[in-house]
Amino acid sequence: MHTSKDNPFGILIYHRVAPHVEGVAAPTWNVTPDRLGRQLSGLMSRGYRPWPLRRAIECRRSGEAVPARTFVVTFDDGYDNVYHNAWPVLKELSIPATVFVATAYLDGRRPFAFDDWPAAGSDEVPDVAWKPLSTAHCSEMIESGLIEVGSHTHTHADLRGRPGIFRRDLVRSMEVLHDRLGLSDVSFAFPFGYFGSEMVAVTREVGAKCALTAEPKVVAPRDDPFAWGRFNVGRHDTAATLTLKLNGWYSMLRGVWRRLRPSSERRKAAAFQ
């Protein structure tokens, strides 16, 4: 059937999935496992259906329609708590997801250099709250068929304006994914969501399957998979607020808000994205 109307869909970004530890500042970029379960099961009960990223790309490439209320789940950076805390929730709800891994940290025993949570690496919290994924845990999730692993570059450095270094870093990560996990034809997400036309061109040249940003907008029918936007999910998000994001309301309101704000505030807010 090619007659049904194509629909926009939304892609969600999670990072860390860890419980809070009493007496310690709440983890940054975090959604607790309980909250993750309530967000995703709430979306399902509202009629939203999760698709693997691969399927969304294939569907758009073949010109077939994406059904209304489709969404895609992604995790950036590659925290081991995705394996320990998110994967059980995803299995229980049969929700596919893509994990974008900064491959230099794979099997590492230190926190990500870009982890801005002061407790990361300290004895105050269990190491699963900040530790990077291992190759073994990635393999196990991939073998389940529910989880895809993609590239988030090798070093997760801010390489805006340095396309040559960006290219080497991205190629290195694709080599690691190939050598350790047997992956080829991998999807890609920009670290920090930073991108530009030069960087997008590099992702195409090196043969990534797509390049996802962190621009909070829905994927419209003719949008290029080399600049698909995604919505960050916060610890206060509920299924209800996520439906606003997935429906495009959030992008619209954000556009209005941006136009109304003085430019100094706009710059301040941009620094936190």
Ligand SMILES: [Zn+2]
């Ligand atoms: Zn990242």
